[in-house]
Amino acid sequence: MSLQDLDDVILRAKKGGLKALVAVTEGGREFEKVINLSKVYPGFVFPCFGIHPLQGSAQDLHSVKIQDLEPFLPLFQKYKDDIVAVGEIGLDFTPWYAKTTQERDEQIEVFKKQLEISKELHLPVNVHSRSAAKVTIATMKEQGIRQALLHNFAGRPSVAMEGVHAGFCFSFPPAVTRNEQRAKLIKQIPLEHLCLETDSPALGSDKHVRNEPQNIILCCEYIAKVKGVSADRVMEVTTRNAFRLFTKLKV
Numbered sequence: 001m002s003l004q005d006l007d008d009v010i011l012r013a014k015k016g017g018l019k020a021l022v023a024v025t026e027g028g029r030e031f032e033k034v035i036n037l038s039k040v041y042p043g044f045v046f047p048c049f050g051i052h053p054l055q056g057s058a059q060d061l062h063s064v065k066i067q068d069l070e071p072f073l074p075l076f077q078k079y080k081d082d083i084v085a086v087g088e089i090g091l092d093f094t095p096w097y098a099k100t101t102q103e104r105d106e107q108i109e110v111f112k113k114q115l116e117i118s119k120e121l122h123l124p125v126n127v128h129s130r131s132a133a134k135v136t137i138a139t140m141k142e143q144g145i146r147q148a149l150l151h152n153f154a155g156r157p158s159v160a161m162e163g164v165h166a167g168f169c170f171s172f173p174p175a176v177t178r179n180e181q182r183a184k185l186i187k188q189i190p191l192e193h194l195c196l197e198t199d200s201p202a203l204g205s206d207k208h209v210r211n212e213p214q215n216i217i218l219c220c221e222y223i224a225k226v227k228g229v230s231a232d233r234v235m236e237v238t239t240r241n242a243f244r245l246f247t248k249l250k251v
């Protein structure tokens with residue numbers, strides 16, 4: 001991504017009405033990149049640190065190990081005043097990535113360690129879960145997590161409701177508009193527990209086109225349609241929810 005491209009993406013996001021943009025990481029090597037981004041776009045791009053349950057790129061994607069987290073622990077401390085959340089963290093038990101019990105246990109270890117950091121630093125968490133909805137929510141509850149956003153959640157509505165009762169929020173990217181699978185879930189989760197996300201550059205409404213923050217309006221319109229309320233109402237409530245959850249967002 002060139003600097004010009006980046007500038008254009010940010011400009012389009014601002015024109016699209018976004019007030020703030022929470023930038024998550026997947027690996028430790030991205031930590032200083034999001035800090036730099038937040039310095040280039042102060043008051044608009046807000047950084048988070050997290051080690052994703054899957055590490056590496058397309059061909060060598062693998063289940064996370066504690067060694068993927070440990071070298072970066074000092075950075076959480078160093079930048080504790082700058083980051084607004086711990087994420088993206090979570091569990092991904094997709095069978096071909098987390099084949100063994102050992103791999104799944106290591107994911108849980110890395111997840112728990114980062115949940116602990118979030119408590120220590122009084123920060124909310126941004127959580128990924130795939131094929132692991134129940135364990136993810138159970139782990140968070142067991143660790144006493146209160147402020148959490150579960151992104152692109154795809155578990156059963158009954159499991160999502162356990163999260164709602166624990167006070168968690170849920171966000172859905174533009175990709176959910178591609179099919180009706182997630183409609184039942186969105187219908188069930190109260191609007192007071194929903195936020196908007198794009199997960200850009202992934203999970204756009206068109207698989208083959210790069211997703212960007214300005215597309216957040218597509219999620220807003222979709223949720224409005226599914227819930228039978230106006231897009232303005234969804235925008236207003238989800239914005240309020242986001243500011244309640246990410247308490248350090250100052251715009």
Ligand SMILES: [Zn+2]
Pocket residue numbers: 088127128129151152
């Ligand atoms: Zn994710």
